[in-house]
Amino acid sequence: MASRQVNHETAGQIGPVEFSSGSLDSAVSRSLGIACGERVEGGIAVHFANAYTVALADKEPAFAELLSRGVCYPDGMPVVWWGRRQYSNQVWERVYGPDFMEAVLAAKSPLRHYLVGGSPDTLECLLQEISTRWPAAQIVGAESPPFRELSSAELAAQDERIRASGASVVWVGLGTPKQDYEVARIASSLPVMAVAVGAAFDFISGTKKQAPTWMQKSGTEWAFRLASEPKRLWRRYLWGNPRFVVAALRHRRG
Numbered sequence: 001m002a003s004r005q006v007n008h009e010t011a012g013q014i015g016p017v018e019f020s021s022g023s024l025d026s027a028v029s030r031s032l033g034i035a036c037g038e039r040v041e042g043g044i045a046v047h048f049a050n051a052y053t054v055a056l057a058d059k060e061p062a063f064a065e066l067l068s069r070g071v072c073y074p075d076g077m078p079v080v081w082w083g084r085r086q087y088s089n090q091v092w093e094r095v096y097g098p099d100f101m102e103a104v105l106a107a108k109s110p111l112r113h114y115l116v117g118g119s120p121d122t123l124e125c126l127l128q129e130i131s132t133r134w135p136a137a138q139i140v141g142a143e144s145p146p147f148r149e150l151s152s153a154e155l156a157a158q159d160e161r162i163r164a165s166g167a168s169v170v171w172v173g174l175g176t177p178k179q180d181y182e183v184a185r186i187a188s189s190l191p192v193m194a195v196a197v198g199a200a201f202d203f204i205s206g207t208k209k210q211a212p213t214w215m216q217k218s219g220t221e222w223a224f225r226l227a228s229e230p231k232r233l234w235r236r237y238l239w240g241n242p243r244f245v246v247a248a249l250r251h252r253r254g
Contacts, residue, residue: 014079017064017072019049019072019079023093027095028104032104045184046073046183048095048197049072051240058246066181077094082248097195097196111138111168113171114171117144118173126201155185159189170193172186175198208228
């Protein structure tokens with residue numbers, strides 16, 4: 001089953017990645033329209049790309065092509081700044097995965113949500129937080145996959161559980177780029193909106209701290225996260241940030 005081709009405004013290219021820009025509100029509204037619309041064969045994958053995502057796409061053309069098949073929003077301030085520089089006649093604002101997830105969960109809609117990712121403890125805390133903050137949100141399933149590659153049979157069984165739940169939105173928090181491949185796979189298999197939301201499970205559940213708002217807005221959030229998890233994130237920032245700059249310059253307009 002092929003993923004659904006959805007008409008969405010492509011604002012421009014940064015590095016090899018095609019982005020849809022706008023505000024968080026417009027992204028949420030557009031996605032609610034997709035998820036609540038008439039069901040057709042196929043699904044849609046939604047990605048949130050930061051500097052590291054662009055760097056990976058620059059290194060791996062197949063990953064860049066995968067991102068282009070879905071909807072990709074700017075999830076980091078360096079991406080937003082470069083977008084504003086290159087496309088000054090368009091609105092480029094940060095569409096941050098955790099904020100997007102919170103806004104969709106808070107929306108008054110008939111959406112049925114399924115959660116995939118996080119540790120069992122994180123998932124339990126996330127479910128409790130959603131129940132407390134957004135009691136009207138319909139959670140129809142949640143699972144914490146093992147930290148290894150799943151077999152074809154295991155993936156098929158997961159897809160069947162999602163299908164049987166009647167989910168319209170599948171939130172995937174498995175880390176970049178694994179989650180991006182997974183939402184593309186889910187969207188090719190099921191008529192759902194599959195959303196790669198990164199650390200949203202950790203942040204919304206409260207199991208990890210977010211950077212202060214001023215750091216998020218100033219583009220220094222990476223320093224906070226690197227200091228919090230140096231062993232896991234050092235490559236993302238120390239390799240990813242310079243590679244992003246190189247990719248953005250190589251593909252710049254004019």
